[in-house]
Amino acid sequence: MSLLDIQNLTVQFGGLKAISNVNLSLDAGQMVGLIGPNGAGKTTLFNAITGVVPKTEGAILFDGKDLSKYKPNQIAHLGISRTFQNIRLFSKMTAEENVAIGINSIADYGIISAFLGLPDARRKDRETKKKAQEYLERVNLLPYKDAIAGSLPYGIQRKLEIARAIATKPKLLLLDEPAAGMNNEETLELIDFIRNIHSDNETNMAIILIEHHLEVVMNLCSDITVLNLGSVLKKGTPAEIQSDPAVIKAYIGERRKSDG
Amino acid sequence: MYQYLSGILTVIAINITAVCGLTILTGFTGMFSLGHAGFMSLGAYASVIAIKYWGFSFIPAMLFGGIVAAFFGLLVGYPTMKGRMRGDTFAIAMLGFSETVRLALSNIYPYINGALGISGIPKYSEAWLVLLIAAVCVYLTFRYTKSKHGRIALSIRDEETAAELIGVNVTREKVKNFMISGFFCGMAGCMYACYYTFITPNTFSATTSNNILAAVVFGGMGSVSGPTIAAIFLAMLPEVLRVVQKWRLVLYGALMILVMLFKPEGLMGGRELFSGWKMRAKKREAGK
Amino acid sequence: MTVFIQQVITGLSIGSIYALLAVGYALIFSIYNFSNFAFGVIMMVGTFGAVYAINLAGAPLPIAIIVGMIVAAGISLLVELSTYRPMRRKNSPRLYLMIAGIGVNMFVENLAIQTIGSSVKPFPSNWGRIILNIGNISIAYADILSGGLSVVMLVCLWLFIYKTKIGLGIRASAYDVNTTGLMGVNVDMVSLAVFAISGLAAGLAGVFYGMKYTVYPSMGAVSNKAFVASVIGGLGSLPGAVIGGLVLGLLETMVSAYVSSKLRDMIAYLVMILILVFMPNGLLGKSVKDKL
Numbered sequence: 001m002s003l004l005d006i007q008n009l010t011v012q013f014g015g016l017k018a019i020s021n022v023n024l025s026l027d028a029g030q031m032v033g034l035i036g037p038n039g040a041g042k043t044t045l046f047n048a049i050t051g052v053v054p055k056t057e058g059a060i061l062f063d064g065k066d067l068s069k070y071k072p073n074q075i076a077h078l079g080i081s082r083t084f085q086n087i088r089l090f091s092k093m094t095a096e097e098n099v100a101i102g103i104n105s106i107a108d109y110g111i112i113s114a115f116l117g118l119p120d121a122r123r124k125d126r127e128t129k130k131k132a133q134e135y136l137e138r139v140n141l142l143p144y145k146d147a148i149a150g151s152l153p154y155g156i157q158r159k160l161e162i163a164r165a166i167a168t169k170p171k172l173l174l175l176d177e178p179a180a181g182m183n184n185e186e187t188l189e190l191i192d193f194i195r196n197i198h199s200d201n202e203t204n205m206a207i208i209l210i211e212h213h214l215e216v217v218m219n220l221c222s223d224i225t226v227l228n229l230g231s232v233l234k235k236g237t238p239a240e241i242q243s244d245p246a247v248i249k250a251y252i253g254e255r256r257k258s259d260g
Numbered sequence: 261m262y263q264y265l266s267g268i269l270t271v272i273a274i275n276i277t278a279v280c281g282l283t284i285l286t287g288f289t290g291m292f293s294l295g296h297a298g299f300m301s302l303g304a305y306a307s308v309i310a311i312k313y314w315g316f317s318f319i320p321a322m323l324f325g326g327i328v329a330a331f332f333g334l335l336v337g338y339p340t341m342k343g344r345m346r347g348d349t350f351a352i353a354m355l356g357f358s359e360t361v362r363l364a365l366s367n368i369y370p371y372i373n374g375a376l377g378i379s380g381i382p383k384y385s386e387a388w389l390v391l392l393i394a395a396v397c398v399y400l401t402f403r404y405t406k407s408k409h410g411r412i413a414l415s416i417r418d419e420e421t422a423a424e425l426i427g428v429n430v431t432r433e434k435v436k437n438f439m440i441s442g443f444f445c446g447m448a449g450c451m452y453a454c455y456y457t458f459i460t461p462n463t464f465s466a467t468t469s470n471n472i473l474a475a476v477v478f479g480g481m482g483s484v485s486g487p488t489i490a491a492i493f494l495a496m497l498p499e500v501l502r503v504v505q506k507w508r509l510v511l512y513g514a515l516m517i518l519v520m521l522f523k524p525e526g527l528m529g530g531r532e533l534f535s536g537w538k539m540r541a542k543k544r545e546a547g548k
Numbered sequence: 549m550t551v552f553i554q555q556v557i558t559g560l561s562i563g564s565i566y567a568l569l570a571v572g573y574a575l576i577f578s579i580y581n582f583s584n585f586a587f588g589v590i591m592m593v594g595t596f597g598a599v600y601a602i603n604l605a606g607a608p609l610p611i612a613i614i615v616g617m618i619v620a621a622g623i624s625l626l627v628e629l630s631t632y633r634p635m636r637r638k639n640s641p642r643l644y645l646m647i648a649g650i651g652v653n654m655f656v657e658n659l660a661i662q663t664i665g666s667s668v669k670p671f672p673s674n675w676g677r678i679i680l681n682i683g684n685i686s687i688a689y690a691d692i693l694s695g696g697l698s699v700v701m702l703v704c705l706w707l708f709i710y711k712t713k714i715g716l717g718i719r720a721s722a723y724d725v726n727t728t729g730l731m732g733v734n735v736d737m738v739s740l741a742v743f744a745i746s747g748l749a750a751g752l753a754g755v756f757y758g759m760k761y762t763v764y765p766s767m768g769a770v771s772n773k774a775f776v777a778s779v780i781g782g783l784g785s786l787p788g789a790v791i792g793g794l795v796l797g798l799l800e801t802m803v804s805a806y807v808s809s810k811l812r813d814m815i816a817y818l819v820m821i822l823i824l825v826f827m828p829n830g831l832l833g834k835s836v837k838d839k840l
Contacts, residue, residue, distance in 0.1 A: 290643070292643055292646065292647070294650070339821075339825050340821065340824065340825065342825075344828075345824060345828075346783075347642065347643060347646070348582060348583035348642075348646055349779065349783075349824060351583075351646070352583070352772060352775050352776070352820075353817070353820065353821060353824065355772060355817075356776075356816070356817025356818075356820060356821065357817075359813060359814065359817060360814050360817055360818070363810065363811075363813065363814050364814075367810055466769075470650065470654055473647075473650070477647055506662060507658075507662060509654055509658035510654075510655055510658040510659050510662060512651075512654055512655075513651045513652065513653070513654030513655025513656070513657075513658060513659075514651070514655050515651070516647060516648065516650065516651025516654065516655075517631060517648050517651035517652055517655065519651075520631075520635065520640070520644050520645075520647050520648035520651060521631065521634060521635060521648065524640060524644045
């Protein structure tokens with residue numbers, strides 16, 4: 001059974017069909033790419049999966065469960081985590097605290113313990129702090145643990161957002177343009193980074209990667225889905241996608257007759 | 261002289277307690293309210309009823325006032341927070357809440373005498389006692405904000421959507437913090453009633469709400485010690501600068517504008533009083 | 549039946565004041581996406597401007613109204629230039645702008661209380677008191693004036709926003725201020741226009757309110773109803789603001805007449821809460837969801 005099964009999904013806003021009859025499925029542990037020109041509906045697809053926008057038709061099944069029955073925070077607890085196109089870190093908290101929220105988005109002790117600062121609560125806080133530091137260490141961000149997230153360099157912020165997302169131990173990680181705004185060097189580093197977290201995790205985590213930097217997607221993903229204007233244009237391996245004329249046309253546009 | 265001093269200290273204590281409530285709601289959860297006086301009013305009236313008609317003594321009455329205020333927090337909070345209200349809408353809705361409380365209380369005559377108010381409230385608010393209570397409240401608030409509940413509140417303040425998608429139950433946390441803030445303000449209302457011995461539905465007005473907000477803004481959101489210090493300072497201001505008394509609110513307004521223009525992080529910049537020392541101590545440790 | 553018609557007329561009359569206020573409010577909201585909490589004092593200062601024009605300079609009513617509108621527009625521009633614009637340049641979060649607005653409100657209102665005194669004064673014009681009698685129905689001249697001028701103002705506003713170049717800039721900015729700026733529209737000009745118009749509306753509404761009721765430093769609180777009217781009509785929608793204002797005025801008057809006058813002020817807030825809970829986009833509003 002697939003981990004994620006999107007069947008005939010349509011998402012409509014007023015008169016606009018952002019997503020039209022999209023089918024996509026993913027097994028545990030797979031890393032799949034989602035590409036397409038701007039406005040193709042890629043982020044909307046992520047929003048639909050995570051419960052932020054309601055679906056108009058079709059179904060999204062995760063681990064056999066119908067996601068439309070769950071609220072966004074519940075979907076997170078089912079095992080889906082994501083990053084955002086414009087980084088959404090908790091900018092006024094430290095890097096360590098950002099990751100800690102990922103570990104414990106629901107407090108594991110009551111408010112009385114919190115108010116009184118009971119030893120049980122403090123112990124649990126220390127444990128979470130340690131775990132957060134472990135995650136930071138694993139992604140080589142430990143030196144930044146006490147830095148305020150909003151003040152970190154852009155590339156580090158991107159990595160931190162990913163670190164926070166994997167701290168929830170997700171079964172499915174949605175990465176929305178993680179390489180946006182990066183130069184070539186940073187992009188290569190990011191490719192290694194993502195490869196590492198994909199191979200080294202406890203839940204056989206699957207990843208869906210939205211990216212415009214095609215070398216990232218071609219390098220990392222076994223399968224790629226191309227979206228255009230809300231529908232699936234093509235699905236296939238990186239090699240197949242790279243040579244497909246329809247895909248090239250969607251991205252670059254048709255060759256002008258005058259260019260011969 | 262003693263009378264004078266203990267008066268100021270009492271006012272400081274009342275201010276600090278109310279500010280603790282708004283700190284949790286606005287400073288940490290990011291919900292900007294213009295009508296917190298409504299909670300103080302509810303708490304004051306509830307506790308006074310408990311004292312006058314049910315023979316409660318001070319502390320139980322104060323706690324009762326807090327609980328009643330928190331209960332209304334649940335009543336008002338749950339439907340409004342489910343709907344993901346915008347920040348400014350919530351602020352005005354709170355104004356509406358506070359107005360509704362005022363109008364409702366003005367029109368209930370049995371027990372509370374409507375617009376005429378209740379007088380002859382026993383003067384339970386002794387300076388040392390209320391200061392102790394205020395100090396306890398500050399400590400509790402401080403611990404709460406450092407706990408996971410407080411950190412989760414901050415995540416909602418900074419990036420509500422991201423917090424939700426990482427698993428935070430935003431509605432529940434908002435309502436919870438709303439109720440807690442109501443609790444503290446309700447207690448402050450009781451402390452007020454038992455000091456001034458006379459309350460009317462108009463006692464806790466928009467000005468009261470603005471004063472509490474001013475303390476949180478000046479002290480800095482995301483900090484407990486900042487607003488506490490600001491609360492002390494603002495409570496002392498009219499006494500210390502007699503000449504300023506009439507113009508106090510004009511001054512607050514001007515200060516608010518200036519703070520937002522030039523130092524919006526407030527006095528403490530969102531950190532606590534001792535965090536500077538802690539940071540330096542950590543650096544020393546790391547350097548060894 | 550005549551009583552009912554009377555109530556409707558009163559409702560529409562106060563409704564037109566709310567509509568003007570709501571539009572002034574919604575204009576800023578729809579472009580800059582925040583509530584201008586200084587709006588109330590802008591209205592108040594404009595009204596006092598008109599009052600002083602009559603009392604100190606002996607100006608006739610039409611001139612006084614214009615003076616009031618210009619004064620209000622002036623204050624509105626002052627607030628924008630001294631406070632909001634610098635903060636927007638620094639990318640201050642909306643929350644801070646709103647708190648600054650509250651600061652302005654606190655500052656100006658209390659300054660007025662300390663200098664002028666907080667007591668209520670009647671508007672110095674007999675127009676407020678002349679009544680026209682049509683059969684069994686009495687309509688105050690002031691109501692006719694306020695209703696009529698409100699309509700004129702709203703029509704002018706509509707023409708300005710839909711038929712002029714700056715108006716086009718305003719409409720574009722309502723979608724995305726930053727992009728509009730990048731496309732060459734003079735966003736500074738747009739902000740001046742918007743805040744000026746908002747002030748004009750506030751001043752006019754304030755004068756009518758003063759004529760109908762009284763004038764006092766804390767009268768800015770009436771603008772909270774503007775906010776409520778905007779919510780009812782749908783946040784971010786200008787036609788919605790007008791409709792919301794009229795609806796609110798009618799509702800308040802009807803409830804006041806047929807249920808209880810004490811409930812009048814509560815009605816506004818109660819309706820707002822109900823709308824926010826059950827119809828969050830109001831009657832006509834666009835849903836301003838967080839763009840992910």
